[in-house]
Every structure is written in C-alpha cells, then in structure tokens.
Amino acid sequence: MSNIVEAADNFIFKLFKDKLPSTYVYHNYTHSKRVYKSINEIIENSQIDVKDATILRLAALLHDTGYIVGRENHEEESVKIAKKFLKENDVEDAIIEGVEKCILATKFKDTVPNDDLEKAIRDADSSHFGKDYFEEASEFLRQEYLFQNIHNYTSKEWLDENIKVLVEDHQFYTEYALKKWQPVKEENLADLLKDRKKQKAKIQKERVKAKLKAKYKNDSPERGIQTFYRTSLRNHMKLSDIADTKANIMLSVNAIIISLVLSNLISKLDNNNYLIIPTAIFILFSAITMILAVIATRPNVTRGEFTKEDVANKSVNLTFFGNFHKMELDQYEWAIEELLKDRNYVYKSLTKDLYFLGKVLDRKYRILRLTYTIFVAGTIISLIAFAVFFYLEM
Structure with missing residues (x-):
C-alpha cells in the first residue's frame, strides 16, 4: 500500500507543476503535503487499520487535484481525477470508494462528518487552524482570493473573517485534534482577537486625531x-x-x-x-x-x-x-x-x-x-x- 501512496505523491507533484495556475498560492502542492502530514499525525495517534490509513493518506494527497479544472465543484473534479489515477494503478474498488467518500467530505464543511474517516480527513484539511503556521497559511489564502479576483479583503475584513471562521464555522472532531490542535487554535484565536482590539484602538485614535485636527482647523484661523x-x-x-x-x-x-x-x-x-x-x-x-x-x-x-x-x-x-x-x-x-x-x-x-x-x-x-x-x-x-x-x- 505504501507504493500507491508514494505514487500518488509523485502524481500530484507533477500534476500541480504542469497544470495548476500560479494564482493558486494556497491550494497547491504545499497545502496537500501539509494535509498529508496532519493525517499521518492522526493515524499514528489513533486506532486506524492499514486499509483505512491508506484511504486517508490517498484522500489527503488527492483531495484538491480538482483545482486544476477550477474552483467551483473542485471536490467532484478531484474525485474524477482520483478515481482515474487509482484505477490506472489497479487499486481495489473499496479503497477507491473510501477515497471518494473522504474527498467529498471536505466539501460539506457545515455538516457533521458521518464516520471516523470523514472526521479525520476534515480535521486534517483544516489542521492549519491549530498550527503555528496559521497566520502564514491564512495570508496565502487571502492573496489567492485577490489574485483570482474573487474578493479583495482589507486587513480588517480578513481579520473579522478569520475570527468568524474560528469561532462559528469550525470545530475539530477527532480525539487527537481536540487534544493537540485545539489549544493552538485557541491561541491563534486569542492573537486574532488581540489584533482586532489593537486595530479598533488604532482606528479610534485616528478618528479622534482627525476630529481634533478638523476642529482645530475650523475653530482657529491661525494657519490661514x-x-x-x-x-x-x-x-x-x-x-x-x-x-x-x-x-x-x-x-x-x-x-x-x-x-x-x-x-x-x-x-x-x-x-x-x-x-x-x-x-x-x-x-x-x-x-x-x-x-x-x-x-x-x-x-x-x-x-x-x-x-x-x-x-x-x-x-x-x-x-x-x-x-x-x-x-x-x-x-x-x-x-x-x-x-x-x-x-x-x-x-x-x-x-x-x-x-x-x-x-x-x-x-x-x-x-x-x-x-x-x-x-x-x-x-x-x-x-x-x-x-x-x-x-x-x-
């Protein structure tokens, strides 16, 4: 089974290098490898058998290959690419079906995962929330939205968006993620809240300064x-x-x-x-x-x-x-x-x-x-x- 995982790694590296637009500065080979590394952490610290581990590793590597076609419905495109690749490499149908199910599980992020495999892949896909490189990954995603003309977030808007995602839209499911990544996620959230507080204080200070400056300019003819x-x-x-x-x-x-x-x-x-x-x-x-x-x-x-x-x-x-x-x-x-x-x-x-x-x-x-x-x-x-x-x- 390790051979097919290695083959999948080589496959996505060449696929992204040849066909992925350069505007994808977040959803690229680096992101896939980070998800792969995170899924391995979960596998090594959980009771997951070899077959399921292979499904998870393959899903982690192949789950974003659909971006070579486009952002919309990339999960379905990823499933097509994954199935074609796995069949060409004579992978058994049960594993292919498991990979398909896990890839589609990353699409419906607002729903509760159905089983342990879906929980694991969902946690791995969003593991950057509980990592030290969260700020870096977040900025890459913001730039990707900008480069692809999806949305030009200001610093304040992006800060608010990140806080909303961490507080309202995201949660970890596996025991390992809750123990290891949740505390770091909370630290990242605390940093974001501090940044927002500082930003609000700075904006308020600038408003007061501008107000005083305007008042001084209007009330005093000194400059004139x-x-x-x-x-x-x-x-x-x-x-x-x-x-x-x-x-x-x-x-x-x-x-x-x-x-x-x-x-x-x-x-x-x-x-x-x-x-x-x-x-x-x-x-x-x-x-x-x-x-x-x-x-x-x-x-x-x-x-x-x-x-x-x-x-x-x-x-x-x-x-x-x-x-x-x-x-x-x-x-x-x-x-x-x-x-x-x-x-x-x-x-x-x-x-x-x-x-x-x-x-x-x-x-x-x-x-x-x-x-x-x-x-x-x-x-x-x-x-x-x-x-x-x-x-x-x-």
Whole structure:
C-alpha cells in the first residue's frame, strides 16, 4: 500500500507543476503535503487499520487535484481525477470508494462528518487552524482570493473573517485534534482577537486625531493667518527684487550709452558743431535716467533705536532691521521675548512690516515709471534733435 501512496505523491507533484495556475498560492502542492502530514499525525495517534490509513493518506494527497479544472465543484473534479489515477494503478474498488467518500467530505464543511474517516480527513484539511503556521497559511489564502479576483479583503475584513471562521464555522472532531490542535487554535484565536482590539484602538485614535485636527482647523484661523502673512511678505519681497533689477538695467544701459557718447562723439564735436546740442540732450536725459534709477534703489535707514516704552506701547516694529540695528543684543532679545508673549503684537508688527514694505514699493515703482518714461522720451527727443540738426546742416 505504501507504493500507491508514494505514487500518488509523485502524481500530484507533477500534476500541480504542469497544470495548476500560479494564482493558486494556497491550494497547491504545499497545502496537500501539509494535509498529508496532519493525517499521518492522526493515524499514528489513533486506532486506524492499514486499509483505512491508506484511504486517508490517498484522500489527503488527492483531495484538491480538482483545482486544476477550477474552483467551483473542485471536490467532484478531484474525485474524477482520483478515481482515474487509482484505477490506472489497479487499486481495489473499496479503497477507491473510501477515497471518494473522504474527498467529498471536505466539501460539506457545515455538516457533521458521518464516520471516523470523514472526521479525520476534515480535521486534517483544516489542521492549519491549530498550527503555528496559521497566520502564514491564512495570508496565502487571502492573496489567492485577490489574485483570482474573487474578493479583495482589507486587513480588517480578513481579520473579522478569520475570527468568524474560528469561532462559528469550525470545530475539530477527532480525539487527537481536540487534544493537540485545539489549544493552538485557541491561541491563534486569542492573537486574532488581540489584533482586532489593537486595530479598533488604532482606528479610534485616528478618528479622534482627525476630529481634533478638523476642529482645530475650523475653530482657529491661525494657519490661514500665517499663510496670509507668509504669502504677502514673499510677494512684496519679489516685487522689491524686480524693482531693483529694473533700476539696475536702467543704470547699466545708460552708463553704456554715456560711455559710448563720450568716447565717440565728443572728439568729433570740434568739426561738427551741429552735433553739440543733440549730444547734450542725449547725455542729459541719460544722466537724469541714471539719477532716478539710483534714487529708486537708494536705501532709507531709520534711527535704529527703540525704548522700553516703545515696546510696552507696542509702537515699534521689531521685524524691520531699521528699528533695532543700533540696539544691543540683550535689549533686542528682551524686546523679542515681549513681542512673542502677545500674539496680537506679533500680528501687528507683521502688519506694519507689510504696510511699510508696500509704501517702499509704491515709491520705487513710481520713480521707476518716471525713469522709464524719461528714458523713452529722451531717446525719442534725442533722435529727433539729431535728425533736425542734420537736416539744417545740409
């Protein structure tokens, strides 16, 4: 009889290797061998004769071969494959009938087994509930459902499903399973219940955290206020940089123009007196443009000092260097500490900073507008002057 069991082992190994889809990560050769190992534990610790032991071993190995055809009604397909294999190997009909009965017993898991053989095969098939590798086997089954598009269980759903199966849907029947596997099953169930408790606590904590965060966000305008000041100050600084860049362009362009005029035209004025007035106009407008560009970028530094009364009255803006650059470090640190004690004082200082930055920008851009206007007007007038004097000279 041992030869047919060994032949069945080789048969299912080759069958699964060649025909079982790779998406079956749980119902495969490994699972069949685990059931086979479990049935041997029951056989070795029970009063089972040789013939029945052979039936159980063959059923354990062949009970999931039908998965090569499909999941639905795989037990019936397993029976067909088992009967064909056993007949080809001249196994007696009584054993074949026993194997068929045991395989079909694994299908009706919600019914009570009819005899000791059915009890044994049912316990072996579900032995992973009472094994240390329960968590690993459970995860493989979950992934199999996912890979085959049967169900995409979340961690919480799968945890609840496992607890339901262990508590409501499963029980061991044989004396050996009740003694050896039931205690481990209870430990596995306890671990699942602990995990669910931790999961519930984590979810509750996240809900409270989200609720508090939403409440804080709704009740307090702090973040919106900070964003307002941060954005406004950044925009003001960018506009100031743009103004300085425009002023530098005017300075550079007109410096080049004056340099070219002085180096090329001045030497020719003795022989071309008619060029004196247009050249003077050109240089004058360029000089005015440069002066205005310098004025636009000229810094204006205030007295740089404050008193304790200024801080107490909240009349000094400590965010602008022009108000403290002449103060000692310890005095400035004290003033900042006083500032940070009062949120309204902080916002008031930032508001002042925004306001005076706006005033500076207004001055810069008004002067720059005048600078560009004079530059354009001067260029046009100079060109007209050169044209007129050229025409008169002719």
